[in-house]
Amino acid sequence: MTSPWTGHCHRCQKRTRIHTMSKFNVDLICPKCDDEERCHPDFPLAAKAEMDAVLRGDHHFPGIGWPGLSTVVRAPSFWEGIFSRSSSPEAE
Numbered sequence: 001m002t003s004p005w006t007g008h009c010h011r012c013q014k015r016t017r018i019h020t021m022s023k024f025n026v027d028l029i030c031p032k033c034d035d036e037e038r039c040h041p042d043f044p045l046a047a048k049a050e051m052d053a054v055l056r057g058d059h060h061f062p063g064i065g066w067p068g069l070s071t072v073v074r075a076p077s078f079w080e081g082i083f084s085r086s087s088s089p090e091a092e
């Protein structure tokens with residue numbers, strides 16, 4: 001699960017006073033790493049996957065995983081699953 005906030009970015013280890021949670025995983029990251037995520041080609045997918053999880057009532061969604069700055073998450077079948085499930089009304 002999420003590591004406690006220690007004042008250091010979980011991704012780049014830089015000391016920072018401001019942090020936010022990654023859309024790709026549960027890392028707590030600094031604004032610079034947040035910016036880098038938002039520029040990542042998979043960011044819309046990561047954000048959608050997280051949003052869908054929240055809408056499903058899944059508040060422990062671990063994220064799709066951070067592929068790294070220069071790598072893309074490639075799992076078309078995974079994405080089909082995410083996107084086709086998103087409209088299903090089966091909530092508890």
Ligand SMILES: [Zn+2]
Binds near residue numbers: 011012014
């Ligand atoms: Zn950082």
